[in-house]
Amino acid sequence: MGEWEEEPAGGYRLDGGGVRFRAGDVLSLECPLTETTVASVSRYYVSVRWPWNDVDPEAHSFRWNGVTALPTPGAFDWDRTYFRTVPAETELNAGDTCLVGIAPTVVHIASVHHFDPPLVTGMLPRPACYLEILRQGEAHDPELEDQGYALDPVGAEPIRIELLFRPYAFLEAGDEVVDHDGRAWRFDGPWDWHPFDGQQTAIPAWPLQLLSRNGDPAPEDTAAVTQQTRTGSHEEELQRWTRLALAEPSTDQP
Incomplete structure (x- = not known):
């Protein structure tokens, strides 16, 4: 994925709060590039200070340190992650300043998962819903347990979500x-x-x-x-x- 233009954070806000997503929806995703710093670098991952979520002080079983590991192209999960850095992950060193975000991307929803109470992940806000999304060109395989990417449609990241197409939008399940x-x-x-x-x-x-x-x-x-x-x-x-x-x-x- 190449570089893309940075947009002001205030210009993007997902509309997930007003849309009840469902399997089959085709979406466009975009998250404005946001400045952060590189915490560490390993062979296959670059860990950056996550600029959006807060640490959940009540999450005693999940101790998140405010850092998120992003894969490099050599990692097995490179294609499962949508957040990318500028400069590219392979060009970064610990202590560097970089940008992180999502370039315009088309995905489709394989499944929707709801949590009541919201899921404890170590981050705030706690997600009440995850969309399991697949990249454009990737078909859902029911034999794979860990195929898609879990996206919180109303999480802290300022992701803009546009519903491109909903097949049978005029019907409801049941x-x-x-x-x-x-x-x-x-x-x-x-x-x-x-x-x-x-x-x-x-x-x-x-x-x-x-x-x-x-x-x-x-x-x-x-x-x-x-x-x-x-x-x-x-x-x-x-x-x-x-x-x-x-x-x-x-x-x-x-």
Whole structure:
């Protein structure tokens, strides 16, 4: 990843507080470059003073020292990390001043995890939610336990998050619909459809009619689903997602 222009911190603030993210969302991420200092350098990592989070004094089981280790290109987890330094990690020495941030990056969400109470990590604020994100071009592999990057959408880092595309944005998990062919389905995610008749065909035929959303759906919700599926198809939703994510969606997303 090359260098990118520094922007004033006040110009970026994620909108995660107003968006309930879900698996399948395609996002654009960006975090303005912020000045910090290099605490130490090892063969595969550069540790920098993290300029955003505070130490959690009540986290007795997790003692964070205010330093975060960023991988160099030779580290196994280089591609799993989005924060980069300027100058590049390989050019830094202990005591150097550098910038750290995220260049504009497109990702997609593999899964969303909620924590109540918020998770104790040693840092403040404590995350109440993590998005497991994958890079553009990377498909979710259900066989891998540690594939994505865990991002707190409302954490201390001033990350700007833009929702680029949400497949089936007009449906909610648990919705029940009937399709053009008269088949009833339950929607659990854009690529996670369950036909009530038990047949193997896993793609609903548009247009769709909303039957249930936590009971009887509101008239405006029913009208919205009908309007949004009057044209188009499941295949077009898939094609649009694939063009942005540059990957094939997993049919086994959590």
